[in-house]
Amino acid sequence: MIRRRLLRPLARNRGALRIRPGRRRHVRPCAEIVQSWLDTTPWLPDLHTLPETERWLRRVLFPRTKVRVAMQDRTVAGFVAIDANDVVQALYVASEMRGARVGSALLNAAKRLRPQGLRLWTFQPNLPARRFYARHGFAEIRRTDGDNDEGVPDILLGWAPAAARARDAEEIAA
Numbered sequence: 237m238i239r240r241r242l243l244r245p246l247a248r249n250r251g252a253l254r255i256r257p258g259r260r261r262h263v264r265p266c267a268e269i270v271q272s273w274l275d276t277t278p279w280l281p282d283l284h285t286l287p288e289t290e291r292w293l294r295r296v297l298f299p300r301t302k303v304r305v306a307m308q309d310r311t312v313a314g315f316v317a318i319d320a321n322d323v324v325q326a327l328y329v330a331s332e333m334r335g336a337r338v339g340s341a342l343l344n345a346a347k348r349l350r351p352q353g354l355r356l357w358t359f360q361p362n363l364p365a366r367r368f369y370a371r372h373g374f375a376e377i378r379r380t381d382g383d384n385d386e387g388v389p390d391i392l393l394g395w396a397p398a399a400a401r402a403r404d405a406e407e408i409a410a
């Protein structure tokens with residue numbers, strides 16, 4: 237009886253998505269999510285292997301940014317990484333989890349971490365991501381014709397909450 241009562245909350249929570257700080261144990265599953273996207277995106281050149289991607293996450297991304305992982309039960313469904321300059325350096329959702337609001341939950345977590353605003357680079361051919369960011373209030377700042385390692389044209393997008401936009405307007409008017 238006691239055991240059943242103890243188990244009930246666990247059963248009720250099964251399947252809930254939870255946003256958690258990224259830890260070293262999350263590096264490998266996050267690297268697999270990134271690599272799977274790199275390997276299945278035809279307009280991206282094949283520049284990196286899984287060990288290289290994992291090394292980049294372990295040595296650069298995780299130590300230098302704030303990482304949040306979306307956990308579905310014990311599985312990493314996606315992650316977001318924001319640097320000290322309010323730039324989203326990575327946002328990836330596992331392919332089988334896309335379209336289920338995991339990306340929205342991670343982006344909202346990033347907005348809570350940086351209420352003053354966010355910026356990010358996205359590749360121009362990445363139309364699903366561009367639609368996703370536009371729905372989340374990101375607007376174009378500028379474009380390059382491929383000024384990145386991949387040589388693929390990209391766009392700098394920015395999101396500013398209403399309060400930050402009003403403050404900027406005041407500063408410009410002053």
Ligand SMILES: CC(C)(COP(=O)(O)OP(=O)(O)OC[C@H]1O[C@@H](n2cnc3c(N)ncnc32)[C@H](O)[C@@H]1OP(=O)(O)O)[C@@H](O)C(=O)NCCC(=O)NCCS
Nearest residue numbers: 273327328329334335336337338339340357358364365368
């Ligand atoms: C872009 C990305 C982060 C969005 O995350 P997501 O969890 O798929 O996003 P959400 O489910 O919150 O919203 C996606 C929207 O597309 C729709 N959608 C449906 N099927 C989808 C699918 N297979 N893939 C993506 N979006 C899909 C959703 O319904 C939703 O639309 P809505 O808000 O109008 O209902 C994710 O698709 C992804 O990881 N893509 C590959 C990596 C990438 O491009 N990262 C961005 C680099 S800048």
